[in-house]
Amino acid sequence: MINRTWRLAPWADLLYAADARWWEHELAETQKDRSLPRLEAFAGLRVSTDERVKNMVPNVRRAPGEDKPNLGISTDPHFIRWGRNSGFQLLNVLAHMVGKGGRLLLCGYDFKPGPGGRLHHHPDHTGPLKNPDANSMAGWARLFDVTVPQFKQLGIEVINCSEETALTSFRRAHLVDVL
Numbered sequence: 001m002i003n004r005t006w007r008l009a010p011w012a013d014l015l016y017a018a019d020a021r022w023w024e025h026e027l028a029e030t031q032k033d034r035s036l037p038r039l040e041a042f043a044g045l046r047v048s049t050d051e052r053v054k055n056m057v058p059n060v061r062r063a064p065g066e067d068k069p070n071l072g073i074s075t076d077p078h079f080i081r082w083g084r085n086s087g088f089q090l091l092n093v094l095a096h097m098v099g100k101g102g103r104l105l106l107c108g109y110d111f112k113p114g115p116g117g118r119l120h121h122h123p124d125h126t127g128p129l130k131n132p133d134a135n136s137m138a139g140w141a142r143l144f145d146v147t148v149p150q151f152k153q154l155g156i157e158v159i160n161c162s163e164e165t166a167l168t169s170f171r172r173a174h175l176v177d178v179l
Contacts (some may be wrong), residue, residue, distance in 0.1 A: 002086045004122045005108060010037035014045045016063075016090040018082070020052040025127050027056060049082065049092055063093055072146040075154070085132075085140040087111075091147070091158070100155035105178060111141035112166040137166070144169035 003022055017023055018112045023039075030039040037055065046053075046060040065074070069083040071131045073092040080092035087109055094104050112134065113119055119131045132140075148169050151158050160167055161175040 002108070003089050005043060006039075007037055007122070010042060012044050014047065014093075015042055016047045016086060016093060017048045017053075018086050018089055020048070020050040020056065021128055023048065023053045023056050023060075025125075027130055034059075043122075049080070049089065063089070065089065065092075069143040070146060072150045075150070078142070083140070083143050084136075085143075086144060088140065093145060095151070095154065095156055102137075102155075102158040103159070103178075105175065106158065106160045106167075106170065107162055107175060109160055109167050110163045110165050111137045112164070113137075114164065141167045141169075 001009055001015050003017045004026065006012060006015045017026070027039050030036045032046050039081075047063050048058060048060050051062050051063050054062065063080050064078070064082040065082050067082040067084065069081060069088065071081060073083075073088075073095055074081045077096050080089055080096070082089055083092070087106075091104065091106075095102075098104065117126060119133075119137070124131045144167060148157075158170045159173050159178055160170040161173055161178065165172075
């Protein structure tokens, strides 16, 4: 799960959010609003690129990286490439985890404004968190193109199961058909 999506599946195996501002904001929101699942109670693996997060939330693993998206994902298991967005980063983390013969099913990788101009499948970020614009999202989607031959070489199948998407790099399928 990426960022706020974890609220839809607090039972998920992994929560990824890159920067400390998100973790700080989400921790405050989930402590303030008792109707929300508690971030500190999330039992799955927690991963961030920002080393400051380990001082905010227990049991966060750091995925150090670099922003060289034109090189695709990193095949070095000690770091990831950032690709200017969390979706790219999580895909690189998962590539390290699943290994050869693995399969990654993408859900919510829309990379375009949704109904009413929403920029995420969840409500847009509030407070100190930034939201992307349509041009940024279109550019991010193109960054995945260079990863296609890498995933093929690694023996990892990536299938985009997002209902609505501007991401054209990977084969599309309905989630129920590939489960």
